[in-house]
Amino acid sequence: MKRFTLAAALCISLAGCQTAYYSAMEKVGVHKREILVDRVEATKESQQESQEEFQSALERLTKLINFDEGELQSAYEQLNDDYESSLSAANDVSGNINKVEDVAEALFSEWEDELTQYSSAALKRESEKKLKQTQRQFNKLLRSMRSSEDKMQPVLSSLKDNVLYLKHNLNAQAIAAIRGEFKNLKSDIQSLIDDMNRSIADSNTFIEQMNASST
Template sequence: MIKSLVLWGSLIIGFLSLTGCESTYYATMEQVGVHKRDILKDRVEEAKESQADAQEEFRDALEQLSALINFDGGELQDMYEKTLDAYESSEDAANEVSERIDSIESVADALFDEWQDELDQYTNASLKRQSAQKLKDTERQYGKLLKSMRRAESKMAPVLSALKDNTLYLKHNLNAQAIGSLKGEYQRIKQDTELLMTEMNKAIAESEAFIATLK
């Protein structure tokens, strides 16, 4: 039920975000029983999925570049077009990952501000201490998650830049000699991609751990 409501709400979040009214979105969702905590959990899950998708796209781009560099007969232009498509798909996936992380930050900031303000409303000192400790623990876990996600995000840039450089170079130098000259570049891209995969796996693991704290 919550998932369906959040998905429904996502249809209007784009407009509300553009108009600087994400707080209105949160208020609207709360009216139908979906609170910031629920939205945060859902967005972390979506970010985790987008990271997994991005991993596949980057792997595909690397494999396609390898196939092009090791070209052995066939239509060279077709191979180049596939390599370009793979790069563009990776770029789209990377952009989605960044958007997902930004959306997590937005709702997390709103949630923690609200939680902190609500501490002043307690009259029971014991319950207030428990809630304050839970807030502190959640913020600490969230901090680890965000740091891991941003670190993985930063590893996408050098891979994308290298893939773009290679496709731009080949666009006007599509011949066997030019392709052969990129073999050294491929090894560097491969190393950067492997590092990216490692960091994304860490971020996905942190996402799962954080989601567990919200259940």
Template sequence: MRVLPLLFVLALTGCQSAYYAAAEQVGYHKREILVDRVEDAQESQQEAQEQFSSALEQMKTLINFDGGDLEAAYDKVKGEYEDSADAAADVSSRINAVADVAEAMFDEWEDELAQYQSASLRRDSESQLRDTRRRYDAMLRAMRQAEDKMEPVLKRLKDNELYLKHNLNARAIGAVGKEFGVLEQEVERVIAEMNRAIAESDKFIQTLNP
């Protein structure tokens, strides 16, 4: 099997160490993989922001429901919740992929320090490692904080969907409407955290690609 098809198979099966080894055979090093995965995580966060905003807008539409097919309106709310759950899962998966390759890169970097003959070059590399690790930790922390903020939004969306499922009437819509302000605040918080994480990601990528 050629290397490129092998990379695809290993990526699908989750054999990360073998994937990195095969990738290096074609000149695709961990640093480059890390940058690509950070950019993928940024994209997934942007998509999640759009999805949460869409779910919020659909809930607002239902709360302001003024005639028509109430069942169809509920189905849209349910669909927005399911899409939001999928978007959140993708964000978590992308962040985990970032963490996986970053740890592999840092471990390799640490191990290779012992191979230096020049003490000054080794010290310089150690300094770069510490600085890169510090910036990475700040980025990952921001990503995880944004990830944590998704859970309250998903729980509230699910609560609303379940309540409407079993009580699809004007009274139920009114009850959900009373909690809309809290949902709106939670969506605003998660979007703000994701924007902060994306900004930290941009700064980290700049340190890898000066």
């Protein structure tokens, strides 16, 4: 019970911190719309970094299954480093997506509240139409981001399995065992990279739409 209470308090505290942050930024002329665009850009960049890390791990595994026995220990250590870097990059992606979703929810909530303040029915209808259009665009982007995020965990789990197995089995038999699973892992990483490319393209489209509508 105490753990639940602490977790709930932490969530409330974090939400409060975000609200205070948005308020502080608005006081210096930076609004939620701009923060959203910046966070989408940051997520896109973290996805690109994550792609590079997963690609590096794939290339390391490719070399490993065609190993020179004298270099096996070094190859294992490099693969382990690649896994750790991939894990860190994946965590950055997830964190950035959460930040994107948070500011979008705050923006849309504020927008909906402000609809009640219109005295002009025509302007209210136009603003409401724009709100719904932006929400549709954002929801498409968020689904794309979450889809690529979902594919990261299976790849990370597979990489970790390979690293753990090699840790205690640095020999030709171990490499043979990994070679048998390599095709599936390669396919999963390529599928993940393709998904991230789609998400990155959707991010670019969303940023362009947001910038165009603000001019």
